[in-house]
Amino acid sequence: MTEVTRTAASPLGDTCFLETQFPVAKMSAESYKERKANYSQTLTGLGKWWGRKPLVLCRATILGLLLPETADPRLDREVFLRLMTMDEDGLLRRKSKTIPPARLFACLPPGDRARCFEAGSTETKAKLKRGLSTTEKEELQRRVFLALPYDERLQFCDRPEQIDGPSPESWRVVNAHLGTHASSLPELVVELGKRRFGRVPRVGDAFCGGGSIPFEAARLGCEEYGSDLNPVAALLTWAALNIVGGGPGVAEEVRRAQQEVYDAVDRQVTAWGIEHRTEDVSEAEWHALIARLERGKIGPADVSRRVPRADAYLYCAEVVCPETGWRVPLAPSCVIGEKSRCIARLVPDRENHRYEIEILSGVSEAEMTAAKKGTVRDGYVVHPMLEEQNKQPASITQIRMAGRGRDPRARYDDSGLRLWENDDLVPRPDDVFQERLYCVRWVRAVERRNAKREMVWDTEKEYRAPTQHDLAREQRTLDLLRQRFREWQEKGFLPSMKIEPGDKTNEPIRTRGWTHWHHLFNPRQLLVNGAFAETTICVDVGAATLCTLVLGLGKLAEWNSKLCKWTPAPASEKTEQTFLNQALNPLLNWGSRPLPMVEDNFKFEVQTSGRSEPGTVKPIDARAVSAEVDIWMTDPPYADAVNYPELSEFALAWFGHVLRERFPSWYTDSRRALAVTGSGEDFRRSMVDCYRNLTAHMPDHGLQVVTFTHQDAAVWADLALILWAAGLRVTAAWCVATETESALKEGNYVQGTVLMVLRKQQSGDSVFLDEVYPEIEIEVRRQIDSMRNLDDAREPNFGDTDYQLAAYAAALRVLTGKKIEEIDVAYELNRTRKGGEASPVEEIIRRAVRIACDHLVPRGIDVHLWKSLGPLERLYVKGLEMESHGEYRSGVYQELARGFGAGEYKPLLASTKANQTRLKTASEFGRKEMAGDGFGGSLVRHALFTIFTTVQSEGTREGIAWLKAEVRDYASQRQNLIELLDFFAALRQNGSMPHWHTDAAGADLLAGALRNREDNV
Ligand SMILES: C[S@@+](CC[C@H](N)C(=O)[O-])C[C@H]1O[C@@H](n2cnc3c(N)ncnc32)[C@H](O)[C@@H]1O
DSSP, rough: OOOSSOOOEEEEOOOOOOTTTOOHHHHHHHHHHHHHHHGSSSSGGGOOOTTTOHHHHHHHHHHHSSEEEESSSHHHHHHHHHHHHHHHHHHHBBSSSOOHHHHHHHHHHHHHHHHOOOTTTSSSSSOTTTTTTTHHHHHHHHHHHHHHHHHHTTTTTHHHHHHHHHHHHHHHHHHHTTTTOOOOOHHHHHHHHHHHHSSOOOETTTOOOOOOOHHHHHHTTTEEEEEEEEEEHHHHHHHHHHHGGOOHHHHHHHHHHHHHHHHHHHHHHHHTTTSBOOGGGGGHHHHHHHHHHHHSOOOOHHHHHHEEEHHHHHHHEEOOOOTTOEEEEOOOOOOOOETTTEEEEEEETTTEEEEEEEEOOOOOHHHHHHHHOSSTTTEEOOOHHHTTTTOEEEEHHHHHHHTSSSTTTOBBBBSOOOOOOTSSSSSTTSSSEEEEEEEEEEEEEEEEEEESEEEEEEEEEEEOOHHHHHHHHHHHHHHHHHHHHHHHHTSSSOOOOBBOOOTTHHHHHHHHHOGGGGGOOOOHHHHHHHHHHHHHHHHHOHHHHHHHHHHHHHHEEEHSTOOOOOOTTTTTOEETTTSSSSSOOOOOOEEEOOOOGGGGTTTTTOOOOOSOOOOEEEEEGGGOOOOOOOOEEEEOSSOOOOHHHHHHHHHHHHHHHHHHHHHHHHHOOGGGGOOSSSSSHHHHHHHHHHHHHHHSOOOTTTTEEEEEEEEEEHHHHHHHHHHHHTTTTEEEEEEESSSSSHHHHHSOOOOEEEEEEEEEEEOOOOOHHHHHHHHHHHHHHHHHHHHHHHHSSOOOSHHHHHHHHHHHHHHHHHHTTTTTTTTTEEEEHHOOOOOTOOOEEEEHHHHHHHHHHHHOOTTTOOHHHHSSSHHHHHHHHHHHHHTTTOOOOOOHHHHHHEEEEEEGGGGEEOOTTTTHHHHHHHHTTOSSSSOOGGGGSHHHHHHHHHHHHHHHHHHSSSHHHHHHSTTTTHHHHHHHHHHHHHHHHHGGGGGTTTGGGGHHHHHHHHHHHHHTTOOOO
């Protein structure tokens, strides 16, 4: 336990914790845990926004900026971890799940196993002894938990935000170290803020998106400011602060209002009879049921117990095949459900030149396989009649063009499609793409006896092809919608906005002729969503609750549009949401959700979290922000391909009018022209303007953190140039892996979120690059040494790539702190670079990486030997060390090659596949790559070759003879060879490198022979 009676450590000047250290490995694990929580993350439930930052990272950043650096870096770190509840004490407080017995068993030594487990227990099936006391069980849990690696411990923990902060013991340690008197994070933040800025710290984000940063700042007790160019982002941030942060009172009102609106819409939809199989009961019975529903005698659920209700509608586009004249339903696959083994089968209707669609469940494997081949293959329409008539398939593009100019009064797109008009709610009969309902899944209520022999309600689901009754319900839905359409559009209950053409928004126009946002929805979706909007306006609630209901309308749109894919996968058999990818791509077949299936979308759960009074939130261009804050933490739209303005118009079309009423001072369009996007000169100029403005709106000792996605040195250089030009200097940078596993797997480069810490530039004389280089060299080494000194050998905080990235940061720290004679920042920013041409800043970063690579001597290799190796030799040895740490990304080798200035390194690789890249073993090299003065003639290559001969001949004699004959100055290289062979021999202990085991044994044998002087030298 830490001694807590000591006096407070004095801060070392103005420097903050985040400028000197950051527990990146633990932060990566925490961010990953939060991301994996998906919809149960605190803010994601409010609505879709792309690129949300994990709250835990925002919390760590703000605390890291407020905490001072002291003369005791280890205690600084301990205090930081305690505040984040990422230390042992905090993790034990967060532990909410029990470690299963088999896991306990696997982690315990034999003595404990015998003492605590029943005989016969194994690592897969274990049972704790009956007589163990609760204390003994708790102690077992505690011991095993604390022995697990950090990321495994997190599997049994809540997130830091889900518990009530550090323990009283931790507060004693924190206060003793910092000289503070806090017992909660907000109290500490206020104390630290007053010390650093003379007031409660003000934290702002001018690119706030979904609001993570202002929300976390508010929760920590800061005065927060949040703005974003996009009003949807501003609304989400406002909601985060006022709804999630509004406390239990707001949450309760929200829950009540959501239920009230949902129930009203449910009664209405039930009474319309558009989702029930009314033909299953007599007309008289149906009317009687509805009459009782309307009198409030029964609820919609009672109606559904008597009459089956739909829980999925499946639609597809249909076109006329120009070759055969037949109408063909379009679907890339005819499989509807993999678990229910349900498929759609086309049955020719020769009289009408169309296909009936049969729905079959529980089909054979062969039928499932056949159904996987749909009617659209590689952009061509393929159907049974083509084969019968011996005709060739037509492409969708040809079919589209065939529709050109059919109606002389209509407007047409270049793609050949008629452009829909506002009043078009379904395709016109002449349109190329018709829309067809081809399957309905029904839910039937059945009574069953449960285990206690009581009668309970259960449900059975069934897919069926639509009948005449279903088609009549489709027509009734359309009629009901038509009766309301004009009025609902005027009142803003239905979208009336035109789709502005753009990168993403061209897609619906070009591929379907849809010109207005409501064209992305079918009549069912419009009628039900419109009914929700109409009912929402009528409920009497406060602003926060009204906004939640409005966000609910956005979610209904997102989960129930014609862009919602139907997924037949066994675990799902359900409709996905619109934004599966960051695009607006119309589908050939899609699912539509009846009311019960959107219940959870509309009645989304509002999590609550205590906070202080909400600060300012508004939509505004970052260039025009005038708020004064102490800390800007921003996550600009940099190097991300998300087209925020265009995608957000999908939601704005649904709730823009409410925003106008509720926030009269806000604008309600997406301001496409002002959005910072792309990567060219215009983009860089806008970014400089944004950051110059933010820098002007912070005090001289203010701090900024800019986050961006790490890709390569060019991205860093570009951003550093922008921030440098905006009057900022880099003081530190850390890279945290925030992406989930799948995202990481896709990227083959070193991926992660970089946090760049910045301060205002101070005026100073300009210097020449030559004068800066030595300083960069010293700084890179200092940075790496300080990280290594602080690192924990048992649980390393930094990986190999962290050291390289630290070199980037160190170089930028030196560079951006000065004016450099040879670098004209404004000129460099405006210059269009040819492909592959590096900016001077990029050159400097690369140089820094080289310094770092040279400084990072692999463990087991002596500095002198390291210095004597050539670039490819270093790449090989360092690469093997990284592989032994589980590194298989190809981008890492690319970075290493650049870092060492090594040329063609690919011949050294056994595999170049994404995430499987590794170096050849000695045996895989065999006799190859032996030529030339480069790697072929190097000491490392000779060592590898002799390992190969040792393995081949099962003896050392041939190898030793080779070394004596081929290695120049063998006697003086002998010791180096032993060292290299020892290095390779050590790979034998690495369980994840089985491909090295035989060669490593050979290396061991050979090293032993040389050491025993079997070479007689
Ligand atoms: C990467 S996102 C921020 C995500 C956010 N940190 C979160 O956690 O949700 C970048 C944001 O910048 C906004 N943006 C783009 N151009 C802008 C401008 N000129 N001024 C202010 N915000 C802008 C976008 O609307 C987008 O929300």
